[in-house]
Amino acid sequence: MLLSWFETNKTLPEARELTYAEFPLKFVWKKQLKRWEKRRTSVFSNGRIFFVPPGTGELYYLRLLLNVIKGPKSYDDLKRINNHNYLTFRDACYALGLLDDCKEYVDAIKEAKAELTNDELKNHCLQKLEKVLKSCGRSFHDFPTMTIPLYNEEEVDHSNRLIYDELRYNRHSLLEEHQQLLMNSTVEQKSVYDKIMRAENDAKGQFFFLYGYGGTGKTFIWKTQSSGIRSRGDIVLTIVSSGIASLLLPGGRTTHS
Numbered sequence: 001m002l003l004s005w006f007e008t009n010k011t012l013p014e015a016r017e018l019t020y021a022e023f024p025l026k027f028v029w030k031k032q033l034k035r036w037e038k039r040r041t042s043v044f045s046n047g048r049i050f051f052v053p054p055g056t057g058e059l060y061y062l063r064l065l066l067n068v069i070k071g072p073k074s075y076d077d078l079k080r081i082n083n084h085n086y087l088t089f090r091d092a093c094y095a096l097g098l099l100d101d102c103k104e105y106v107d108a109i110k111e112a113k114a115e116l117t118n119d120e121l122k123n124h125c126l127q128k129l130e131k132v133l134k135s136c137g138r139s140f141h142d143f144p145t146m147t148i149p150l151y152n153e154e155e156v157d158h159s160n161r162l163i164y165d166e167l168r169y170n171r172h173s174l175l176e177e178h179q180q181l182l183m184n185s186t187v188e189q190k191s192v193y194d195k196i197m198r199a200e201n202d203a204k205g206q207f208f209f210l211y212g213y214g215g216t217g218k219t220f221i222w223k224t225q226s227s228g229i230r231s232r233g234d235i236v237l238t239i240v241s242s243g244i245a246s247l248l249l250p251g252g253r254t255t256h257s
């Protein structure tokens with residue numbers, strides 16, 4: 001289908017006005033003939049390109065391009081951005097600004113490279129990675145074959161990472177979020193919230209077990225609770241049992257990390 005799309009683009013100018021994802025709007029795939037033909041009726045039809053996970057590399061970047069590039073006549077056309085021929089789909093995506101996150105990092109490394117030697121740059125990257133690893137409870141020291149970053153004495157971070165992370169929330173935006181969540185809470189949620197907050201304010205050290213059917217707003221209550229406490233500059237350790245569950249709660253961590 002993809003190769004036939006290239007062929008259609010070679011012959012029909014109106015085909016070149018569509019991306020691959022948009023193609024079924026005006027063209028229909030003739031399975032027997034193995035080619036695209038102009039749609040005769042004005043039936044609305046939208047294309048769906050198979051999901052490709054980012055880990056597949058070039059396939060993933062090809063899929064990104066198929067959603068934005070119009071009228072290519074070959075794979076090379078997909079990699080040609082502003083008259084520059086890129087070697088890989090990934091490079092083409094990067095040139096199109098589709099990989100903003102990476103762009104930020106690559107630009108930062110390029111900038112740093114102007115001022116640092118290769119060894120300094122390598123060490124700098126290792127230090128940054130060590131920081132990320134430490135936030136997950138790991139370190140380069142856990143991987144014997146990996147190079148360990150070097151530090152000057154004044155660069156050694158003696159602070160407690162967990163406390164540091166907890167104290168750098170934007171208290172102002174948390175306060176706004178907290179007020180919004182509180183305003184939206186149901187009467188039942190509010191009564192649970194009040195009960196837990198009372199125990200927290202009185203420093204009673206109580207233990208609560210919150211249960212209810214799925215989707216009834218338990219996580220919502222924890223979010224309201226944690227934003228309220230954090231907006232005061234206090235610390236909340238949001239501990240859950242699985243990595244997936246940790247993504248649902250701001251600052252969530254698995255117990256073992």
Ligand SMILES: Nc1ncnc2c1ncn2[C@@H]1O[C@H](COP(=O)(O)OP(=O)(O)OP(=O)(O)O)[C@@H](O)[C@H]1O
Nearest residue numbers: 184185186189212213214215216217218219220221
């Ligand atoms: N009072 C509320 N106002 C607006 N949205 C709410 C409210 N309570 C819950 N929700 C929304 O309902 C959805 C389900 O709530 P939530 O995830 O908190 O439920 P849960 O009980 O933790 O579910 P599960 O047990 O499946 O994890 C979420 O999108 C949440 O934002």
